[in-house]
Amino acid sequence: MRSSEYKVTQLKVGGFDDNFSYLITAENGDAVIVDPCGDTNIIKTAFRNNKKIKPRYILLTHSHNDHTSGIKAVQKFFPVDVYAHPKSAWHGAKHLTDCQKLPFGKGFIEVLFTPGHSKDCVCYRLHDDSALFTGDTLFIDWCGYCNAFEMFDTMRKILFPLADSNIVYSGHDYGRAPFAKLGEEKFRNPYLKSETFEEFKEALKNL
Numbered sequence: 001m002r003s004s005e006y007k008v009t010q011l012k013v014g015g016f017d018d019n020f021s022y023l024i025t026a027e028n029g030d031a032v033i034v035d036p037c038g039d040t041n042i043i044k045t046a047f048r049n050n051k052k053i054k055p056r057y058i059l060l061t062h063s064h065n066d067h068t069s070g071i072k073a074v075q076k077f078f079p080v081d082v083y084a085h086p087k088s089a090w091h092g093a094k095h096l097t098d099c100q101k102l103p104f105g106k107g108f109i110e111v112l113f114t115p116g117h118s119k120d121c122v123c124y125r126l127h128d129d130s131a132l133f134t135g136d137t138l139f140i141d142w143c144g145y146c147n148a149f150e151m152f153d154t155m156r157k158i159l160f161p162l163a164d165s166n167i168v169y170s171g172h173d174y175g176r177a178p179f180a181k182l183g184e185e186k187f188r189n190p191y192l193k194s195e196t197f198e199e200f201k202e203a204l205k206n207l
């Protein structure tokens, strides 16, 4: 596995349905929380275990309630703006643009609009291709319930072409493992590996 200036802490926060929140830190202390939800004390403890942390962003993968329920509690110790897709239902979120590069550490976090599960779905890629935060778009072994046309396009045109080295960190603990390399999912995940829309629709019958 390549080394990275970033550290990802996957937080099993429980919540509505085995949700994950994430704390990402860079070597210079820059810090991001993705989808604050569930038991926010778990997020607070992870935050306090990191010295010299500089809160930068709260990022939403989408605005379904189970992914946003902890925002207010988390902002008490991580006082930064929330960033989300322009169609986000979260009031007061700063709006992102597709392919935007959010400065982070020595590099950036790339914003990828990935409609399908909802209109406001966003994935976030660390610039060194060490991690991809996929919310309810791509799970390990599965994808989120979806508009089939939009999701197939997202899988084929946006996610499949990304580097194999990205570790997929999704919004729920649904798969054979809590995370896995994108390169592995390209072979194992029936929704990501479907080459035709027909194949994809067939796979959706098992969702």
Ligand SMILES: [Fe+2]
Pocket (backbone or CB within 6 Å): 062, 064, 117, 136, 144
């Ligand atoms: Fe969702």
